Amino acid sequence: MLALIRRTIKSNRTLLLANILICALFVWMYAVFFPTMLENMEELQEAFESFPKAFLEAFDITDMGSMFTSFEGFLAVEHYSIVWPIIAIILVLSCGSAAIAGEVDRGTIEILLAQPISRVRLFFAKYLAGVVIIAALVLFSNLSVTVFSEFYDIEFHWKSLWMISALGFLFSLALFSITMVFSSLFSSRGKVASLMGGVVIVMYGLDLVSKFKESVEGLKYLSFFHYFDHNAALMDHQIAPLTIAVFLGVSIVCTLMGLAAFVKRDIAT
Numbered sequence: 001m002l003a004l005i006r007r008t009i010k011s012n013r014t015l016l017l018a019n020i021l022i023c024a025l026f027v028w029m030y031a032v033f034f035p036t037m038l039e040n041m042e043e044l045q046e047a048f049e050s051f052p053k054a055f056l057e058a059f060d061i062t063d064m065g066s067m068f069t070s071f072e073g074f075l076a077v078e079h080y081s082i083v084w085p086i087i088a089i090i091l092v093l094s095c096g097s098a099a100i101a102g103e104v105d106r107g108t109i110e111i112l113l114a115q116p117i118s119r120v121r122l123f124f125a126k127y128l129a130g131v132v133i134i135a136a137l138v139l140f141s142n143l144s145v146t147v148f149s150e151f152y153d154i155e156f157h158w159k160s161l162w163m164i165s166a167l168g169f170l171f172s173l174a175l176f177s178i179t180m181v182f183s184s185l186f187s188s189r190g191k192v193a194s195l196m197g198g199v200v201i202v203m204y205g206l207d208l209v210s211k212f213k214e215s216v217e218g219l220k221y222l223s224f225f226h227y228f229d230h231n232a233a234l235m236d237h238q239i240a241p242l243t244i245a246v247f248l249g250v251s252i253v254c255t256l257m258g259l260a261a262f263v264k265r266d267i268a269t
Contacts, residue, residue, distance in 0.1 A: 001121050004117070008126055011098070015091060015094055027144045027145050030071075085228065091133065092130075092179060096176050096183055096192070096196065099129075100123070100183040101189045104267065110267070126180075142161055157237070170239075171247060176251075180254065203223040203225055204225055206222050207219075
């Protein structure tokens, strides 16, 4: 089982390192730009205040004061609202779709099933490898924030790092668990990635629509992006209990569903 976990991590190593590097490069760019932004704070704030309120809410720009005075607020708008979730989603979809469906797609699943290891252990080996990969992305991509903030002498609180890391891990874990359900059901890695990509797009659309139309505001509770409250994690140093319950609940339920589907599945078909 440990050998399979190591093999899975190794096969995703290049993608993981590339995503961490991309995150680090974005953070570096923000750190370089932030001091200049502080010097032109009043002009930029006036420009943002001219935008429609709905537009600002759509991009989670709810506290412009923090955005223009703290690195946490700046990253909340520039990095954790769009860039970091996209990078995490790409990694999650790639790892999840390759876990089971990818093995079937390549014709290597028979080799794994022929080994003296139960399907339960095989599933959890793939799942735990994905958890390790997600944890590595979350840890190292967020540590780059502290590295560059120290290098450019920008104030950034450690508590913000741990809160956004915990939130990012829970968000990614829930998405990965759903992907594992599709990966256990289907034989095509591309089909799994497409289906999960559709789920993510629908979730984002529901969150976006709920911000523009009060009559359908309740739709936001069906979207993971509503619970991914990066502003609260970075600036208030807190994660809502409902967010923890939703992400952990989805992760547990979908993990069990994926396991049941894989154990009962006839791979030959």
